[in-house]
Amino acid sequence: MAKQMQKTSMFIEQSPGDYENGDIQKNLDDDGRPKRTGTWVTASAHIITAVIGSGVLSLAWAIAQLGWVAGPAVLMAFSFITYFTSTLLADCYRAPDPVHGKRNYTYMDVVRAYLGGRKVQLCGLAQYANLVGITIGYTITASISMVAVKRSNCFHKHGHHVKCQTSNYPFMVIFACIQLVLSQIPNFDKLSWLSIVAAIMSFAYSSIGLGLSIAKVAGGEHVRTSLTGVTVGVDVSGSEKVWRTFQAIGDIAFAYAYSTVLIEIQASIFPTLHLHTNICDTIKSSPPENKSMKRASSIGVSTTTLFYVLCGLIGYAAFGNDAPGNFLTGFGFYEPFWLIDFANICIAIHLIGAYQVFAQPLFGFVEGWCSRNWPNSKFITSEHAVDVPFYGIYYLNFFRLVWRTAYVIITAVVAMIFPFFNDFLGLIGAGSFWPLTVYFPIEMHIAQSKTPKYSFRWIWLKILSWVCLVVSLIAAAGSVQGLIQSLKTYKPFQTQE
Template identity: 90%
Template sequence: MAKHMQKTSMFMEQSPSDYENGGSLKNVDDDGRPKRTGTWVTASAHIITAVIGSGVLSLAWAIAQLGWVAGPAVLMAFSFITYFTSTLLADCYRAPDPVHGKRNYTYMDVVRAYLGGRKVQLCGLAQYANLVGITIGYTITASISMVAVKRSNCFHKHGHQVKCQTSNYPFMAIFACIQLLLSQIPDFDKLSWLSIVAAVMSFAYSSIGLGLSIAKVAGGGHVRTSLTGVTVGVDVSGSEKIWRTFQAIGDIAFAYAYSTVLIEIQDTIKSSPPENKSMKRATSVGVWTTTMFYVLCGLFGYAAFGNEAPGNFLTGFGFYEPFWLIDFANVCIAIHLIGAYQVFAQPLFGFVEGWCSRNWSDNKFITGEHAVDIPFYGIYYVNFFRLVWRSAYVIVTAVIAMIFPFFNDFLGLIGAGSFWPLTVYFPIEMHIAQTKIPKYSFRWTWLKILSWVCLVVSLIAAAGSVQGLIQSLKTYKPFQTQE
């Protein structure tokens, strides 16, 4: 995300070297903000970092609840819907014209430009609550992967009969300490390198999980699978089957949750070629690449584990051999989530800092930048408000993750809460406003039907996840070592 805190005297402070022969500033865009350098490649990396997140780990479990027929069908449906609405949203980056209109730097800015009124506040509430939820979820997931490495080594060293009790909490604290440092990266535009590293990590652990699943299937051994997933009366009761089906839909919705940061990602792309064309290309690459991984990981994971597929399929290989490969995969997950946390946190950081700087522009604590010369890096500008606020945010999300460390339930609830408003409703409503589609026309009608169907899907997915959280809370004791 481009910086919100820009000094009004920017143009006065430029040196002669900042100007090109024509007299225009070469280091800033036409609106006076720092010149963007992103391309569809870096945008694709951001998308893959955001999309191939911890959601891929729960897909084998989700397919197990839905079965061979409904599972892949739901995956493909979410893929098509996400791609379609993302292209609509990409066209809304500039207003009123997709190519020559005024830039909008955040999702809320886009909603303000096209819809206005109370919908701006509703968008902000949905987006930023979702971003908070995702960062909490990623803290939980990263700690699970770090614990898996420790337990894998313990089993390898002491034998499979040892319990190897391990607590998640020290690893959540380690993850939070890393985020304390990375959260001081000033803005989204400086995250390209981190996203590329994270995208490589996501491909690595997805490929390892896929490879282990294929090896397990090829190695024989009987597992129960069925066209309709887990069997009522054998694996689950009738009510559990319904609730788990709802929760599985929420988990798949979460696996495609990146619309919350689409506009912020698009705001890193340079203006030539037009941002919407580059973003559509990046969306196509990102969504279809991740869908391929999702289908393969979900289906082969289900084939490997059957109806007893674990919530996190990389922890389902028994922590046994090859222990080093499973360790490497879990380390890749942790590194990936370190980057993904920042992709989702930066829009929230930018929103709060921009709002505070506009309301207290004379407060030096909020707006003051202090130059610090860092060896091997150069000049880094320290802002005390940024330092305090971002550090406090990381600490609070880590504490909440420690109190409610429920992986699958949390993922499903986040996915259900964000899918309809941010991935479907607002992009469709803004597309209708932008293109002035006549009310009750054929296109208007089917867009509205799509929106309402997705609302129903989000509601039932949320219901399943809430029920799962309630069941987990009944037996959960906070801050207790897990076996």
């Protein structure tokens, strides 16, 4: 048992002493893994942490490109699609039955159970490339927020006319150092406290941005807005309007990206479903994991959509067609400087937690694959108990230490090479939205429910998938064009927004 648990890198190996006095069953779930203690509350916290991220900061800019009509419509469309497909994905966690079937611990495991073949490799490529991209994007965003604190104090001290340019690089190093420590926590369930803190931070900075936008609108300052967004010939050229529209769609897609970690969240925190058949047993049965996950998805997506609509629309009303790419670091606001500082500190703290939510599944995949291929390697599989003050017993694995440290360093280096906020987020959103949020959940639902080919439900599900593919392609094109333009004007060692 210990050997099997040891091979599962996302969970700490338990020593035999942990199960003295016949408590093994009490401490394990039905699959032999340590008892999960999560609920829909902790799942909601993980989802909110994953969804309300750096994407909210670019929504005012995205709405400015799309306008009053298309902007809210695109936001609501992505919200509906994300929630709908997340419910399909939650049902696929167990196979073949959504309640009593065999657990699947990763997104790839679910695809393997329902679709198999080459689609498993395609899913893995899409999912883990997306997770890498998101962690790089969060490194960029967190460093920009840290820089914004320093710049805010500079503007307050020397005036708004001063450039106050500061390099992002030292702050990327600071962020990476923090992640080096957190990445050594091997158990996703042990990160629930970090997700709850991060969720609180996301509410804080979103609320601050929203409040400052409302104050600016209430101040009566005149800004230009329109039904169709930025105006051709005044704000942008015709081609720029098209490319920016595409990129804005990618930014909104990124803002709703969490399907990539939904299965991992569901597998790591929800305890086993216990059905009590004894008529005298008055203990209430636990709800199935899929129902708890659907409830968590409903709360998470609806909460974030409310914030997104408010931040995007009121942000556009505050800044108009000149909305900055990041409304808390692009210095649409200068005062009160201390509140701007606090909001950006909240962003940094939030992204510290969000980085781990997206990195842990990748860590687990690589470590699990290596342990399966080299089961006799002590470097890969051995756990060494270390007594850490104020923590307790920590099980140190040298492969985990080396691999996760190398990963954090590499993502920080790539972030230093491409420190472009909007363009990078749009590209990540475009690349992950169709395959991971739409295509695979729909295909697995069709396989699970045995939906007849060419039936009404089959046809509209396929239409939804193809429409989302087109949306992803045009969003990717806009983001790539934006990256090319940013590289042309790139000035190293200066703040990139």
